[in-house]
Amino acid sequence: MKLFLMLGSISGLLSVALGAFGAHALKERLDEYSLGIFHTGVTYQTTHALAMIIVALLIKWYPDSSGLQWAGWSFLVGTLIFSGSLYALAMSGIKVLGAITPIGGVLFIVGWALLVIHAWKIAS
Template structure:
């Protein structure tokens, strides 16, 4: 893929991830209250919040021409993987109550997703520090 295509992929993925965060946020605010307790709604909101933060960062990242393409790509993969594992596992753990199935065995995925998000930020900081 060329540089423009890579940036476009990061930008579009960030925008789609942001859209999904808004949709899930609306669902969490208006659709969950009759089905799960307040603590579960708070957890769901945390997943949405972190997804939106990182969606915005992906849109910014797609415009950061000061970073080498390979670094931008790695950071993007850390963030997308983190969103999927961190926020995605939270969503599944909350909605499992609605469907009456137990997904508690996937609870270990949430901290792995958090670790990916943290790694993305660390790698972004290191990459920014290496700019000449």
């Protein structure tokens, strides 16, 4: 529980800092398209920071659920790959970085699917 609470909180903190950085420091340096890419990374990072915090709270109630652990890791690694690749793409303009973004997206889907499975199990 503590791990995903800390990681989710750190990720949330960083998403706010990166959002401010993008809105202020990068506004004059990047074109509108690249700023949009950067903003998408921030949005998904913020969303999945909250998802990690939710996972942490669920683990407190269901400590033996390996599915919840896997969901938390999927959200964390998904954030690193998805948002990280978008940040790098926006800053560098290297288009090939966009090719790895979907891997992070798939990990987000896996994390949410694991939460659905957990919800189904506890509701049965």
